[in-house]
Amino acid sequence: MNVKNLPKISMALVAGLISTTAFAQVNRESTIEGTTPLGPTLEYRTWSFGVNAGVLNQSNIFGFNRGGFDKLEHNVGYSAYIKKQLSPSFGLKAQYLGGKIGGKNENAAATAVSEFETKTPWSAALSGEWTMANTNWRLANSIIKPYVAIGLGVLNFETTTTVAGNKTTADSKSKLYVPVDAGFKFAIAKGVNIDLGYQLNWANQRFDGVTGGQYKNDLFSYAHAGLEFAIGSRQKPYLGNSNPVATLVNDVNAKYDQIKAERDALIASNKALQNQMQTLSNELADDDGDGVANKFDKCPNTPSGTKVDGAGCPLPEMKNETKVIEKIVVTEEDKKVVDEAIKNLEFDLGKSTIRARSHASLDRVAALLIEKNFSLKLAGHTDNTGSMQTNLRLSKERAEAVKAFLVSKGANASRIEATGYGPNQPIASNATAAGRQENRRVEFTLY
Incomplete structure (x- = not known):
C-alpha cells in the first residue's frame, strides 16, 4: 500500500465513524431493551463474531522498537475473530490475523539487512477483552465502548530479506506472539457494533530477518476497522453492549417516578374525599342543637333546651292538664x-x-x-x-x-x-x- 493513500483511508474511517455514531443515537435503547437489572445471561446473546481490515506496519505510532527500519511500507491486513462474552465487561476471543509487513533501513551497512518483507499466512491467538464502559454506571449504556485486550497466540510467517541487493527467503516458521489491542466499539443496533482498534504484536526476533539486535522481540502494528455481530436470537440484546449497573439505575428511577405518580394520585384522591366529608358535615350540622339540621331548620338559633317541631321551630307551651290516656x-x-x-x-x-x-x-x-x-x-x-x-x-x-x-x-x-x-x-x-x-x-x- 502506498503511503499517499493513508490520508484518504483516514478520512473514510472518520466519515464512517460520524455516520454510524449519528445512526446509533436513534438505536441506543435497542441495545438494552428487553432485559432486567442484573438479570441472568439467558436474557442476552453471549457469542459474537467480528471481521475487520486495516493497515499492517513494522513500526508503531509510538516510534519504538523499529530496529532501524524507519522507512515503512503500509500493507493491508485482515482479521476475524469469534468471542464468548462471560460478563458485560469481560470476554474471551479467538482471533485470526493475516497479511504482510515490510520495511526499509536506508542507513543499513553493506552487509546488513536493508529491506525485509514478511508474509503472515495465518495466526491464531486467544485474548481476554475488557470493555471498560460496562463497569461505569455513569456511562448509562453508552453507545461508545472503549476496550483493551491482551492474549497469546501462534504466528506463522515467512520472511524475505534484502542484503546488498540480494533477496533471500527464509523457511516458514510458526512462533509464539503476544497481541495487545485497544480501541472503541460503537453500538449501532441491538447486537451490531462498529469496531475501531489499534493492535501491537510482539513477535519472534526473526520476524524481520534480523537477529541479535538491540531488541529481544520484533514488533508490528495493526490499525483496523470492522464490524462485530452478535450470534443468536435478534429479540435478545448483546451482553457486551449492556451495562447492568446503569440498567439498574434506570430501572430504579423509572419505578420511583411510577410510585411518586401513584402517591400524588392518592393524595389528590384523599383531598377530594376530605372535601366531600366536609361538605357532608356542613349539610348535617345543627348549630343550635335542637335536633333539626341547619338545612331543614326554619327557625335557627333556637335557645338550648327548647322543644321544637320538625321544622326546628318552638312548639307551643302545653298547659298542665290531666288527660285520659x-x-x-x-x-x-x-x-x-x-x-x-x-x-x-x-x-x-x-x-x-x-x-x-x-x-x-x-x-x-x-x-x-x-x-x-x-x-x-x-x-x-x-x-x-x-x-x-x-x-x-x-x-x-x-x-x-x-x-x-x-x-x-x-x-x-x-x-x-x-x-x-x-x-x-x-x-x-x-x-x-x-x-x-x-x-x-x-x-x-x-x-
Missing part, C-alpha cells in the same frame, strides 16, 4: 292510608325533594295523624349504589323531608320520628334494577 287502635283502613302513601311516595333523583304527585297521599296521612293522634316512625332506606356516607345522608334527609311535610300540614312533630338507615336494611337484592328500586323507600310505622 286512651288506647290507640290502628285499623285496617288506617293501614291502607299509610300503604298508599308509601306506594305513591317519590323523590327527585338523588335528592330529598318530594315530587308533587306524592302530596295527596301524604295529606291523608297528615289528616290521619291529626285526627287520631297517632305516633309515626319514618325509616329512610336506599340501595347500595354510591358511597355509604352519601346513602346514609340521603336516607336521613328523605325521612326528614317527609316529617317536615307532615308537620307543615299540622301533624304533631313530637310524635314523628325520622331515621335514616342507608343501604343497611335491604328488602330485596341489589343485584337487579327491580331489587334496587324496592330498596329505595321510606317506611311508615303507625303506633
